[in-house]
Amino acid sequence: MRILIMNGPNLNRLGKREPDIYGHETLADVEAMIETYANEHGIDVSFIQSNYEGALIDAIHDAADEGIDGIVINPGAFTHYSIALRDALAGVDVPAIEVHISNVHTREPFREKSVTAPVCIGQMTGFGTSGYVLALEAFRLRNEKETMK
Numbered sequence: 488m489r490i491l492i493m494n495g496p497n498l499n500r501l502g503k504r505e506p507d508i509y510g511h512e513t514l515a516d517v518e519a520m521i522e523t524y525a526n527e528h529g530i531d532v533s534f535i536q537s538n539y540e541g542a543l544i545d546a547i548h549d550a551a552d553e554g555i556d557g558i559v560i561n562p563g564a565f566t567h568y569s570i571a572l573r574d575a576l577a578g579v580d581v582p583a584i585e586v587h588i589s590n591v592h593t594r595e596p597f598r599e600k601s602v603t604a605p606v607c608i609g610q611m612t613g614f615g616t617s618g619y620v621l622a623l624e625a626f627r628l629r630n631e632k633e634t635m636k
C-alpha cells in the first residue's frame with residue numbers, strides 16, 4: 488500500500504508556529520513518526536509539504552497518475568476555502584483522509600467549515616500529530632477489510 492502524506496501552508500513551521508495550539512514537534516519529527524509507523528506495517532509513504540495551492544493540486548494529480556492507494560492530507564487553511572483543492576481531490580480516484588492537528592471545531596467559527604472534508608472518506612481532528620498515524624491506521628484497516636472480501 489502506497490500512501491502520500493500531504494501538508495499544506497504554514498505546516499513547514501510546525502514546532503515554531505503557535506506551539507500552544509500545534510505543539511513543539513517539527514514537521515521533520517512528525518514525518519519521522521509517520522515513517523516509523525509505516526515501516527512497522529509495511530506501508531510505503533511519501534511526503535509533500537507546500538505553501539502553494541497549485542503545487543498541492545499538481546501533487547494530487549501526480550499521485551493519481553502514479554496509482555497511489557491513498558492520500559492523507561492536512562490542507563491547513565486551504566481546508567476552509569480552496570474549492571480548487573477540493574475539486575482536485577474529487578477529480579481523482581484516490582481515497583483521501585483529512586487531518587487537523589488541532590480540533591477545528593473548538594476554535595474560531597471559520598475553521599468549522601471544511602470544503603475538502605466532503606470529498607474525503609473521513610477526517611481526524613484534534614488528536615494532535617497522532618492524527619496522521621490514525622489516518623494511516625484507518626487506511627490499513629480499510630485495506631485489510633477489502634482484501635478479506
Ligand code: DQA
Nearest residue numbers: 497561563564587588589598
Ligand atoms: C490546521 C487547522 C487549520 O484551521 C489551520 O489553518 C492550519 C492547521 C490543523 O492542523 O489543525 O493551518 O489544519
